[in-house]
Amino acid sequence: MLVEALPWLTRHHGKTVVIKFGGNAMVDEELKAAFAQDVVFLRHAGLKPVVVHGGGPQISAQLERHGLVSEFKAGLRVTTPEAMDVVRMVLAGQVQRELVGLLNAHGPLAVGMTGEDAHTLTATKHLPEIDGERVDIGRVGEISAIDTGALQALLDDGRIPVVSSIARSADDGHVYNVNADTAAAALAAALGAETLMVLTDVEGLYEDWPHSDEVISRLTASELERLLPELASGMVPKMEGCLHAVRNGVTTARVIDGRVQHSILLEIFTDEGIGTMVVPDGHDAHDAHEGKGAQ
Ligand SMILES: Nc1ncnc2c1ncn2[C@@H]1O[C@H](COP(=O)(O)OP(=O)(O)O)[C@@H](O)[C@H]1O
């Protein structure tokens, strides 16, 4: 495997990789520790990993403890001002801290931040369209501006940024809850990352979910765009994010199984790859996996 990894080590050297770690893949202690090892491995192999984390299940559990209900519309959490306090506390105070701790068991590498820090993520209130109508779902943000200065400085200093998907508002002084897939994709594009990697709790994008578990191993941006209207809620922000990334300069966007230990290393450093890979139009989707040659 090490010999097989050699061309990939050369190809990815010095490249930025944005990795989204989903809340559902984050419930197992061994998986979390393996995730941290993989990210540190990437860093020592000369890549520049940026971690963007979710925490949906952890937020829901904490809301329940506070006697608050979790409601989702258009795949996004309806976030009252009260719920926003819990979202911020869980993401920035709990999930992010834990990931930073696991990474830093390997050395002084990880620095945690939220999108609020140094104006990294600025948002406006998001009003999703449901059945043709704009719906108010509270403090949910749509990213309107990104400043990558702080992230870039950390990367230049050899650190691993760990980012919580919370944004500041430019106009009303509030903070906003942003879906972590959306935040990861926006950051990947803004950083000019080579790869966006979204870890989740399924093998990849299923062809005909929930009727079959046939994973689509690769597709172009246009092919994905045609599929988007058919996708169900959890996959929507992920695949919209992948599309945004490859349409904005990211070379490949991949959805991989976070339940498989060391899935990041298997995806980056082996010829086969796992999960679903999205490539920009013009790259032959069918060549992209064979030796991932189109990268
Ligand atoms: N076409 C599809 N392929 C795979 N999973 C799908 C698809 N459509 C919907 N899903 C659902 O999306 C879920 C992943 O999204 P989500 O629960 O938001 O995960 P995460 O916490 O990793 O962000 C899967 O567990 C699955 O139930």
Ligand SMILES: CC(=O)N[C@@H](CCC(=O)OP(=O)(O)O)C(=O)O
């Ligand atoms: C607006 C919105 O829905 N925000 C998400 C943020 C966390 C997240 O995205 O976590 P996962 O990646 O684990 O799903 C939420 O409140 O659950």
